[in-house]
Amino acid sequence: xWALKKxxxxxxxxxxxxxxxMNKCDEFHLKSYESSALYxxxxxxxxxxxxxxxxxxxxDQVLLFNSRLRLFHGKLKSKWNGPFxxxxxxxxxxxxxxNKKGTKFKVNGHRIKIYLGQFESVNEVxxxxxxxxxx
Numbered sequence: 001x002w003a004l005k006k007x008x009x010x011x012x013x014x015x016x017x018x019x020x021x022m023n024k025c026d027e028f029h030l031k032s033y034e035s036s037a038l039y040x041x042x043x044x045x046x047x048x049x050x051x052x053x054x055x056x057x058x059x060d061q062v063l064l065f066n067s068r069l070r071l072f073h074g075k076l077k078s079k080w081n082g083p084f085x086x087x088x089x090x091x092x093x094x095x096x097x098x099n100k101k102g103t104k105f106k107v108n109g110h111r112i113k114i115y116l117g118q119f120e121s122v123n124e125v126x127x128x129x130x131x132x133x134x135x
């Protein structure tokens with residue numbers, strides 16, 4: 001107490017300065033919260049744009065993702081099996097598939113993707129200046 005009297009501090013000025021510092025700290029916290037909320041909103045919008053829409057119709061050709069654990073899997077071995085044909089669509093993303101043998105089974109719609117098919121090789125034969133393409 002004697003040290004404060006010796007320094008001749010003004011209690012009212014010290015109190016108002018301390019309150020101003022606390023208010024500035026609160027404002028800083030609010031601004032950081034708002035900026036983080038804006039950042040999260042922008043990142044969610046960006047990631048939502050990158051999500052591919054999975055819209056399938058019956059009789060589409062699709063590939064099925066094989067998620068089973070493999071002990072001896074090869075590096076270049078594809079994890080996609082197929083092609084399969086969609087026979088029926090159910091609510092909540094369930095899809096019924098049919099393989100080449102005619103066996104039907106149900107899978108989650110998140111495990112399939114559209115089968116684009118293999119590109120067939122095209123042989124070009126030039127006869128008399130005319131290009132003939134055969135598949």
